[in-house]
Amino acid sequence: MLITRRTDYAIRIMRTIAENDSGKPISVREIAERDTIPYQFARRIAYDLSNEGLVKVTRGVRGGADLARPAEEISMLDIIIVGQGEPICSRCSTEDVWCENESSCSVKTALEDLDVIVNDYLANLTLKQVIRPTEKRPYSVEN
Numbered sequence: 001m002l003i004t005r006r007t008d009y010a011i012r013i014m015r016t017i018a019e020n021d022s023g024k025p026i027s028v029r030e031i032a033e034r035d036t037i038p039y040q041f042a043r044r045i046a047y048d049l050s051n052e053g054l055v056k057v058t059r060g061v062r063g064g065a066d067l068a069r070p071a072e073e074i075s076m077l078d079i080i081i082v083g084q085g086e087p088i089c090s091r092c093s094t095e096d097v098w099c100e101n102e103s104s105c106s107v108k109t110a111l112e113d114l115d116v117i118v119n120d121y122l123a124n125l126t127l128k129q130v131i132r133p134t135e136k137r138p139y140s141v142e143n
Contacts, residue, residue, distance in 0.1 A: 001087045001088065001089050001118060003080070003083075003084075004083060004084045006041075006045065006083050006084060007079070007080055007082075007083025007084045008083075009035070009037045009041060009042065009045055009083075010045050010048075010049060010079050010080075010082055010083040011076070011079055011080075011083070011130075012035040012037065013031055013035065013037070013042060013045055013046060013049065013055075013065075014049065014054065014055070014067075014074070014079050014127055015127070015130065015131050016031045016034055016035055017031065017055060017065050017066060017067055018067055018071045018127050018128070018131050019131055020066075024062070024064065025056075025057075025058055025062075025063060025064030025065055025066040026064045026065055026066070027063070027064040027065075028042050028043050028046045028057070028064065028065055029042075030064075031046070031065065045082075045083075046065050048082050049065075049079075049082055050065075050068075052078070052081075052082050053068050053069075054067070054068055054069075054074055054078060054079065054082065055067060055068055056068045067127075070128070071126060071127040071128035071131065072126050072127075072128040072129075073126070074126060074127040074128075075122060075123050075124065075125060075126055075127070076122045076123075076125045076126070076127065076130065077119060077122035077123040077125075079127070080122060086119065087115075087118055087119060087122065088115055089111055089114045089115050089118060090111040090114075090115075092105075092107070092108050092111055121138055124138040125137060125138055
């Protein structure tokens with residue numbers, strides 16, 4: 001699975017919003033500057049995150065972006081889906097006519113299993129666990 005630039009930006013935007021402890025929404029312009037994301041791109045991503053219920057955006061002078069729900073209730077899968085759709089490891093596990101050997105291929109089953117494992121991990125990895133290194137993650141190299 002390859003994380004696209006758009007998804008990387010979405011993750012960074014969510015991290016910056018989650019780390020904002022000012023007590024007020026943070027402007028998308030400030031997020032874009034902090035994370036070196038082109039402003040128009042950041043606006044579009046913030047809009048998409050808002051449409052999916054991850055971010056609430058308030059317009060106006062005192063407006064900005066804030067998390068729509070607590071960081072421990074937002075999974076990395078939620079964010080990745082906004083950025084690029086459901087992650088897949090191989091097209092052969094999702095496209096019925098990808099290969100003429102599909103009906104007799106044992107690799108397809110292994111790749112389907114890998115998709116399930118990756119999606120399960122991302123669904124159980126919260127934004128809070130990502131931004132707070134002391135939070136226990138569903139899997140880590142230290143385990």
